[in-house]
Amino acid sequence: MIRFRPAAALAAASVLLAVQPPASAHAAMQWAVYDAAGHVQNVIQAARALEQINNQIQSLQNEATMLVNDARNLASLPYSSLQTLQGQVERTRGLLAEAQTLAYDVQAIETAFDSRYGDIRVSTSERDLIDRARARWNTSVAGFEDAMRLQAGVVQGLGATQDEMGRLVGVSQNATGALQAAQAGNQLLALQSSQLVELTALLAAQGRATALDAADRAAARADAEARFRRFMGEREQ
Structure with missing residues (x-):
């Protein structure tokens, strides 16, 4: 039988402890294990x-x-031409309102045609015929003068109209939003409308002068016919 020696037992225990770590060390090694699947999920x-x-x-x-x-x-357009356009229209209306002798009034025109351009009686005196012809002549001259004054006013305003158009075009090109572009377009349309107003007024003045001249010629023929009938001794029927 082999006897158990204390020294040998101590040596064997030392070897076993060196080969097998304690429980606390084993637990620490388990915490250090790398979890690849969990890392990928994270x-x-x-x-x-x-x-x-x-x-x-x-x-x-x-x-x-x-x-x-x-x-x-x-964003609203930072420029407005409304005041300028209204000024141009008011200036044109003012020139129309300054019409001489026979203004743009239906009742006044009817009254004038009854007295100066209407039918003439054979018994009308020569003096009345002369006064009637002079009144028509003054009216015709005034009509042509009014038309020429209005033409001059429109021509003088062309420079301001051109400048205003240039400013509006520049503002419309620099518009940053839909509202500014729409407002610039509306102001350009307003400028065009003011030009149409001036053109309409100009045509009205020219038409008025031409109509007065034609009416004067027609009334002059009526006066000449009345003089001829009176010369021939005709009487009123």
């Missing part, structure tokens, strides 16, 4: 969260861009 979740954040940031940027565009579209 990375995927982080990537998805980052993608959602990027989408939210892009959405906010799009909304900010829309708000900026809406603000531009709602």
Whole structure:
């Protein structure tokens, strides 16, 4: 039989402890094990969260861009030609209102035609015929003068109209939004309308002068016919 020696037992225990670590050391080694599957899952979740954040940031940027565009579209045009255009129209109306002798009034025209351009009686005196002819002549001359004054006023306003058109075109080209572009277009249409007003007034003045001259010639023929009938001794029927 082999006897158990204390020294040998101590040596054997030392070897066993060196080969097999204690329980606390074994637990520490288990915590240090790398979990690859869990790491991949964490990375995927982080990537998805980052993608959602990027989408939210892009959405906010799009909304900010829309708000900026809406603000531009709602911005009012910093220029208005309304006062200038109204001044031009008022000036043209003033020239029309200054019509001499026979104004643009239906009742006044009817009264004038009854007394100066209407039928004449054979018994009308020569003096009355002369006065009637002189009144018609003065009216015709005044009509042509009014037309020429209105023409001069329109021509003098062409420079201001051209300058206003240039300013409106420049403003429309620099428009930053839909509202500014629409307002610039409306003002250009208003400028065109004012030009049409001036053209209409000019045509009215020219037509008035031409009509007065034609009426004067017709009345002169009626006066000549009355003189001839009186010379021939005709009497009123």
